[in-house]
Each structure stands twice: as structure tokens, then as C-alpha cells.
Amino acid sequence: MSGVLVSLTEQSLDQTMEYLSYMQLNGFNSIFTSLQIPEEDPQELLEPLTQIGRFALGHNMLFMVDVSPRTFNHFSLQQLKDSGVTGLRIDNGMEIGEIAGLTHEWRVALNASTIDQAFLDGLRGEQANFASLEAWHNYYPRPETGLELAAFQNQNRWLQSQGLTVAAFIPGDGDLRGPLHEGLPSLEKHRHLSPFAGFLELVHECFVDHVLIGDLSVSSWTMQQFQAWNEGTVLLGVENQRPSHVWESVHHNRPDIARDVIRSEEARQHFSGSILPEHTVERPTGALTIDNDKYLRYCGEFQIVLHPLPADERVNVIGYVAQRDIPLLPFLHKRRLPFRFLATTSYCE
Structure with missing residues (x-):
């Protein structure tokens, strides 16, 4: 599976919907956004969230949203469901019992970089539905803070051995996302690499099941490479x-x-x-x-x-x-x- 990240505020809603239509036609089948950006006003997020959710539902796309306990000061779980959100990516701050409860109603992604055996054992003890659990890495806007390759590979190999699918991000090479506009990779080595090269490394060398583009768009050349890949060639x-x-x-x-x-x-x-x-x-x-x-x-x-x-x-x-x-x-x-x-x-x- 491959997907795209969209911002609820950095582009107009018309731009976002045009981008989603284009990417969906070219084989991208999941959408990710965040409801915990400090600079964003929660009151401005519900309308674009709902429009994107309707698009995802109409095109059979996964719609995963990054949340934290602070998110639920502004949005209820029912509001998210009504907006078309199909999965929750939980970074930190929630108790194991709360997460386990969510797995019985939601597709839930955990922070892939911080999961350990004790955490998974705790979820099993709380009767979590592991069929609904996935492991999604963060993206890193600040240069020099992205993940190191060998540790990333080892963690992903272990996560897959535990029955979890793994997702990670590559940067775009079109409109870069703020606040720094320096790429949104999971791996630091991918920050200035072409997106398609990063994609191949994640898929073939890093035990990653789902790859998402972290920035707001890709160049026409990169899009041609993804189109060729969908047709079976590099x-x-x-x-x-x-x-x-x-x-x-x-x-x-x-x-x-x-x-x-x-x-x-x-x-x-x-x-x-x-x-x-x-x-x-x-x-x-x-x-x-x-x-x-x-x-x-x-x-x-x-x-x-x-x-x-x-x-x-x-x-x-x-x-x-x-x-x-x-x-x-x-x-x-x-x-x-x-x-x-x-x-x-x-x-x-």
C-alpha cells in the first residue's frame, strides 16, 4: 500500500482535493493527516477533515489521522467517525488500556519506533484486537533528527515478526510541508534522496509494508516513476x-x-x-x-x-x-x- 500526507491548513481545500484525486488515480490508496499540529486552530479543521473523509470513503481509501489525548479536547471519537476517519495513529500519552479498547472499534497505528515487547505484552493483557493494530513510524521535519538505517531495519524486522504491518514516510520533491520545508522523511538518509529511491529502499531493504509521501506533492518526474512502477518497471x-x-x-x-x-x-x-x-x-x-x-x-x-x-x-x-x-x-x-x-x-x- 502507498499513500499521501495532506495538511488541513497549508493548502486550500480545492488544492488538496485536486491532489488527492490525482494521486488516487495513480494507485495511492491511503491518506494521512494530523490533528495535533500546535500551530493549527482546531476550529478550522473539521470542514477539511470531513471533505477529505468523504473523498476517502467514496474511493475506498484508508484515512488515518494522527491523534493524542489533547486531540480529544476538541474532537470526539464520534465526530472523527462521522468525518470519515477510518484509523487513528497514536503517538504517545495514552494508557495501554485505552489503546486496547480503541482496537475493537478502530484501525489503530502505534509509534513503530517506540514499541517494545513489554508494550505489546501489555496490550495482549488488556485483550487488544491485534488484527486492528499496525506500526507507523514518525516523519521528522527537522534535519538531522530522522531515524538511523540499521536500527530502523532491525525494529521493522521485529515488528513484522510480531504480526504487525509497518508504515513509514518518504519526502516529496514538489511542495514541501512547513514549518521548515526541508522534507518529511522517516529515515534521515532519505531527506535529500529522490522520493522514488527512498520508496524502493523502504520496500526492498527496510521491511516496510506501507509507504507514504510526507510532503504536499511530488514532481512530474517522480510521478512518472511511480506510474512506471505500477506498470512493473523502474x-x-x-x-x-x-x-x-x-x-x-x-x-x-x-x-x-x-x-x-x-x-x-x-x-x-x-x-x-x-x-x-x-x-x-x-x-x-x-x-x-x-x-x-x-x-x-x-x-x-x-x-x-x-x-x-x-x-x-x-x-x-x-x-x-x-x-x-x-x-x-x-x-x-x-x-x-x-x-x-x-x-x-x-x-x-
């Missing part, structure tokens, strides 16, 4: 692209995984003919290369360079992976995810 941007037959194909790394390069399993199967030596220059990380006639039977071999390699008169450089997509290469290499290309700039000498 989309890579290409710079300084030269003509080649490889651009129109979907590729996989060969199962006999090489150390220095990603080798297309498909390229040589679909090629016969001659390739003259051209642009046989040094090959930095992300260089896209094709072997020319001088490489004899390897002519047509298509590779993505993982570690800088010297120039070779037998190897033509036909483009470069866009810098922001370099972090995607390990997932194509070891996990052999299918990939294809889209030019981001036209070639100029």
Missing part, C-alpha cells in the same frame, strides 16, 4: 542520449551478476548487425554503454556502469543515468528489477 532518466536500439526495451540484469556493471539480459538477444566505434570515452558510474564491432561476439552488449571504468576502444558510451537516479542502480543490480529509460535532455556535443 524508470531511469537518461542524459546526453545517443541513438540506440536499447532505449525502447525493458531490461533486466543478468542472473550471473557482475561486479562492476549491470548487464542487460535482453539487449544482445534482440540485436544483430554492426556497431561502429564511437564515443569510446571514460565510463563513470551511471554511464550507459554498448559494445561495438571491436568486441567481436560481444557486439551489442548493453551495460550500466556501477564503478568508474577507463575508456575502452571496444565500448561506446551512449548516455548517462540522470544523477538523481544513480541511487536506483543497486536495486537493478542485486534485485534484478526490470528497468527502462526516458531521455531527460537531448544530446549535444
